[in-house]
Structure formats: C-alpha cells, structure tokens
Amino acid sequence: MDPAAVNTNITVDDFDSVLTYADPSVWSTPDPSPNNVKSGKFDPSKSPFLQGTYHTTTTPGASISFNFTGPAVYLFGASGPSYGSFEVVLDGGKPVTKSAYAAENASFPYLLFADDGLDYAQHSLTIKNLGKQGEDKSDGPGAFLFDFLRTTVQLGPAGATIKNQTVEETSSSLTFTGTWGHNTSPAFSGGGSTFTNGNNASFSLAFNASAIYVFGDKKNDHGLYRVFLDDATEPTVLTGVSGCGGAFGQTCEQQVPTLKYFASNLGEGEHRLRLENDAGSNESFFDLDSIVLTVPSVYAPRTLGSSSPGANSSNPSSNPNSNSSNPSNPNAPPPSAALGIHPHFGLLNLLVLGVVGVQLVKGWSWGRR
Numbered sequence: 001m002d003p004a005a006v007n008t009n010i011t012v013d014d015f016d017s018v019l020t021y022a023d024p025s026v027w028s029t030p031d032p033s034p035n036n037v038k039s040g041k042f043d044p045s046k047s048p049f050l051q052g053t054y055h056t057t058t059t060p061g062a063s064i065s066f067n068f069t070g071p072a073v074y075l076f077g078a079s080g081p082s083y084g085s086f087e088v089v090l091d092g093g094k095p096v097t098k099s100a101y102a103a104e105n106a107s108f109p110y111l112l113f114a115d116d117g118l119d120y121a122q123h124s125l126t127i128k129n130l131g132k133q134g135e136d137k138s139d140g141p142g143a144f145l146f147d148f149l150r151t152t153v154q155l156g157p158a159g160a161t162i163k164n165q166t167v168e169e170t171s172s173s174l175t176f177t178g179t180w181g182h183n184t185s186p187a188f189s190g191g192g193s194t195f196t197n198g199n200n201a202s203f204s205l206a207f208n209a210s211a212i213y214v215f216g217d218k219k220n221d222h223g224l225y226r227v228f229l230d231d232a233t234e235p236t237v238l239t240g241v242s243g244c245g246g247a248f249g250q251t252c253e254q255q256v257p258t259l260k261y262f263a264s265n266l267g268e269g270e271h272r273l274r275l276e277n278d279a280g281s282n283e284s285f286f287d288l289d290s291i292v293l294t295v296p297s298v299y300a301p302r303t304l305g306s307s308s309p310g311a312n313s314s315n316p317s318s319n320p321n322s323n324s325s326n327p328s329n330p331n332a333p334p335p336s337a338a339l340g341i342h343p344h345f346g347l348l349n350l351l352v353l354g355v356v357g358v359q360l361v362k363g364w365s366w367g368r369r
Contacts, residue, residue: 006154007152008152008155010264011149012259013051014148015032016258017258017261018067018238018259018260018262022063026062027056029055030053034187049147050076055146056144058142058144061128063126063127064127064146066149068151069123071118073115074111075111075113075114075127078100078105079100080106081101081103081138082138082139083136084142085130088128091123101135120305154264154302156299157300160298164292164294167291174203175205177202178201178202179196182194187256188290193217193287195288196286198279202277204272204275207293208271209295210266210294210301211263211265212266212271214227214273215257216240217256218258221284222239222241222287223241223282224239224280225260225275227275238260240285260275264294275288
C-alpha cells in the first residue's frame with residue numbers, strides 16, 4: 001500500500017450483500033424491520049454493534065465468505081465467556097485458528113483478526129466457526145459473532161483530491177429495462193427507491209469514477225441478481241435476501257440501505273455497470289436506492305499483485321479505524337462503503353474530504369489471541 005496515496009477503509013456490515021453466508025439458516029440476528037424500528041423494539045442507537053445488527057452462530061462449520069481487492073482486511077465481532085474458536089482462510093491458504101474466548105466480555109467493536117501484509121490484489125476470505133476448542137472454557141458449545149469487516153482501498157494517487165457523486169434512483173443517467181415501481185421511506189437516500197420483480201429486468205449506468213457503490217434494502221422476498229462491469233462476460237452473482245436469521249428469518253427486512261455491490265481501482269475513462277434481477281420462478285425482487293461514485297482529480301489505478309496468503313497478523317501495523325484520506329483529523333469518521341449508511345443520520349450527505357462517511361467507531365479492543 002502507498003501510504004502517501006488517498007487510501008480509505010471500506011466498511012462491510014453483516015447484512016451487506018457483498019458477503020456470502022453458506023447457510024443463512026444457522027445464523028441468528030436481530031430483526032431490524034421497519035415495524036420494529038417504529039415500535040422501539042429495534043433501536044440501533046442503543047446497540048454496541050454497527051447499525052445495531054450482527055450475525056451469531058453456535059453451529060460448527062458455519063461460514064462467511066468475502067471477495068475483495070486491496071492490501072488489508074480487518075474482522076470485527078465479539079469476545080467473551082460465551083465464545084469459542086474460529087478459522088480464517090485467505091486465498092485458499094493454510095487455515096489460521098483464532099479464539100474469541102475470554103473470561104470477561106470485551107468492549108466493542110472487538111478486532112478478531114487482521115492482516116495488513118497482503119499484496120494489493122484480488123483476495124478471497126473465508127471465516128468458519130469451530131465452536132469450543134482446546135483451551136476455550138466457553139459457556140456452552142462456543143459461539144461466534146460477526147459484526148462487520150473493513151478492507152483498505154486506494155481511491156487516488158498522492159496529491160489527488162476526491163469527491164463523491166450520488167446518483168439517485170430517479171436520475172436520468174440510469175437506463176432501465178423491464179417494469180420498475182417506486183417506494184418511499186425516510187430510510188432511503190432522497191426518500192425513495194425503485195424496485196422490480198421482473199426476470200432479467202435491469203438498470204445500467206455509464207460513469208467515470210475510481211470506485212462505485214450500489215445501495216439498496218434487503219427483504220425475504222428478494223433474491224439473486226447479476227452485476228456486469230465494463231466488458232465482463234461472467235457476472236458477479238449476489239443475493240438480496242433479507243440477511244436475517246433465526247425464527248423471523250423469512251419475515252424481516254433491513255430497509256436501511258445496504259451495500260449491494262462495490263468495485264474500486266477503476267482507471268480513467270468511461271465505465272459501464274449493468275445489474276440484472278434474477279427473479280426466476282419465485283419472481284423475487286430487487287430494490288435500488290442509490291449509487292455513489294468516487295471521482296478523483298487524478299487517476300492512477302494500482303497494478304494488481306498475486307493473491308498469495310499474507311502475514312495473518314492479529315496486531316496490524318496500520319490502524320483499521322484511521323481515515324488515511326484525512327490525516328489532519330485522526331478523530332474524523334472513517335470513510336466507508338457500508339456502511340450500513342443510515343439516512344436518518346444524514347450519512348449519504350456526509351462527506352469527509354469527499355469520501356462517504358459512517359459513524360465513528362470508538363473503543364477498540366485489539367485481539368492478540
């Protein structure tokens with residue numbers, strides 16, 4: 001990583017569609033549905049977790065996977081007497097076993113794992129729950145709790161300035177095919193979103209940016225969708241299903257916009273994004289809230305290295321909570337693509353040197369297990 005460049009930490013919350021849960025049914029979560037928010041049953045402002053949500057499991061083998069491009073990744077969750085061990089695999093390398101067990105509950109957010117010794121390359125990450133192992137003295141089978149993760153990307157070279165452009169779902173720069181409807185909610189950027197349950201219904205956008213973020217909500221009646229960037233012949237396939245686990249897994253909705261797609265390290269010139277709904281026989285839905293484009297004054301995409309396993313460090317030399325694009329203000333909110341961006345907080349309009357902002361996360365506990 002070039003420390004002089006405009007680098008930022010991208011936050012991926014546990015409900016974001018860029019994560020894959022191998023079996024969502026073995027995870028439990030809070031229910032962030034709008035009715036629970038309205039009634040006060042779900043209040044993220046009173047929760048220690050990012051956006052008030054998390055995924056927890058006691059099932060050995062339950063796993064999460066994530067693909068990213070960058071030199072670092074940081075995993076956050078919980079540590080205490082109820083937790084056991086977990087396994088991390090980077091780029092198909094040797095599994096690294098860590099323990100989240102501790103005699104007392106740690107403060108949040110708790111850094112479970114970090115590796116900032118990776119090549120700037122495309123990487124794959126898999127996290128697997130192992131349950132109670134070895135010296136774990138867990139209460140019960142040994143749980144695992146995932147809150148969010150961060151990865152570092154370069155948005156521009158040294159000396160570049162960065163600005164964000166928000167493309168609302170009503171923008172004339174978007175081209176739609178198929179039938180799309182419209183929703184309104186104070187949770188959405190600009191107060192609205194557009195949705196479809198048409199098979200192969202799509203939208204496309206021509207844009208100039210070094211990074212692109214697509215946001216939308218998640219619900220039990222959502223399903224698979226395909227994303228094509230530029231000349232890609234094989235799509236990135238993701239799912240918009242609610243993300244909720246437990247007894248209410250088929251009924252809850254995360255209406256706060258979640259990260260549906262993210263790409264960075266884009267070069268100068270016009271790019272094109274196309275997203276298609278894979279409604280299938282279930283006629284599943286896709287909702288688009290907004291798209292955020294990060295536009296640098298100078299483009300200098302990184303030449304990607306190999307995807308070899310990194311240092312697997314639990315004590316990284318760089319600070320995953322730092323805002324490297326704003327070195328004059330170390331207490332500024334870390335830039336994020338997550339984000340679990342919540343329009344109630346005005347975060348879609350909060351720019352830190354032009355980088356999308358998310359609430360300040362305080363009180364690190366550095367995992368050294």
